[in-house]
Amino acid sequence: MTTLEKGVAGKRPIDPLAARLRNAGLRVTAQRLGVLQVLKASHIHPTAEAVHRQVRKRFPKISLNTVYLNLEALTRVGETSEVWIGHDAARFEANSVPHDHAVCVRCKKIADVHDPALRRLKMPRGFAMKFDVISHRVDFFGLCKTCRVGRRRNKPRSYRGT
Numbered sequence: 454m455t456t457l458e459k460g461v462a463g464k465r466p467i468d469p470l471a472a473r474l475r476n477a478g479l480r481v482t483a484q485r486l487g488v489l490q491v492l493k494a495s496h497i498h499p500t501a502e503a504v505h506r507q508v509r510k511r512f513p514k515i516s517l518n519t520v521y522l523n524l525e526a527l528t529r530v531g532e533t534s535e536v537w538i539g540h541d542a543a544r545f546e547a548n549s550v551p552h553d554h555a556v557c558v559r560c561k562k563i564a565d566v567h568d569p570a571l572r573r574l575k576m577p578r579g580f581a582m583k584f585d586v587i588s589h590r591v592d593f594f595g596l597c598k599t600c601r602v603g604r605r606r607n608k609p610r611s612y613r614g615t
């Protein structure tokens with residue numbers, strides 16, 4: 454489907470994102486599309502609060518709760534995913550290409566890791582007999598380049614993992 458394809462009324466071009474949401478059974482609102490667009494444009498796996506700050510530039514009246522509800526709905530239909538890795542707040546992304554993550558335990562930066570070898574990981578055979586895998590994700594924890602430089606001066610906080 455292209456943006457040039459006409460809507461049912463034959464007047465407005467169909468926004469492919471809007472069409473996808475509608476096909477997934479979601480009501481399409483300007484705010485919902487705004488939330489999705491913010492996430493699609495972001496590569497930092499933002500919190501709902503950070504998404505809210507961005508979306509408010511276009512929709513000054515949108516509440517944080519509305520952003521949460523939209524993220525929940527978008528995640529339910531697979532348009533966004535919750536990258537929960539034990540941070541204080543859930544983090545989100547709208548990258549539909551399966552990938553893994555590198556998480557800085559100090560500044561909480563999350564970087565995408567793309568490696569086909571990680572995507573091919575299999576469960577140990579004994580386990581695979583009693584467990585049907587739907588998907589998997591590998592999280593690497595460590596210090597990013599910026600935080601590594603400051604490590605000597607400032608010891609990283611211990612990471613509790615929850």
Ligand SMILES: [Zn+2]
Binds near residue numbers: 557559561562597599
């Ligand atoms: Zn860092």
Ligand SMILES: [Zn+2]
Binds near residue numbers: 546
């Ligand atoms: Zn990611």
